[in-house]
Amino acid sequence: MNAYLLLAFAIVSEVFGSSMLKVSKGFSKWLPSLGVVVGMGTAFYFLSLSLKELPLGVAYAIWSGVGTALTAMIGVLVWKENFNVKKALGLALIIGGVIVMKLSTGSST
Template structure:
């Protein structure tokens, strides 16, 4: 279950990061990466929600994706998040940790 989640998140982060490089789908290689990445991400997310509740799976996928895309943007595009963005992402991470540690709705 967590392997599917990991693959879905990584593929989504790669696709979202390539979306900027595609320049509105005018560059071929980044555009192909976007389409393939989202396809892989949605496929593995669909497999994931067979065993994990949809709400929990989506919150993990989206929350971790937001943080990782921000890290990629920082490194690749030199987009530095400001203090409110950092506080918000800290809250997202805390939410993901709380869900994983304390939620009884995650099938273990």
């Protein structure tokens, strides 16, 4: 399977697990807590598979950066958290950093 597709599965799983953290209310609700464990476990599994082909630094930058950006957007859209210029700038810097990391590899993977 394509390494970037595996990485995409890892990102979606991590965003799901992170989102369930909010719903779990400090792990006091068992079903969302199970969602955290399943989401994060699945995320690390798919991340580990993607690392068979992708450089660690690039894969982790993409995984954490895109995951952070998507989780922040879920916070804004679902939980009605504040979205302001500082948050937008922070997300832009994260995405820019991911792009720079990818460009730094100089390879086609």
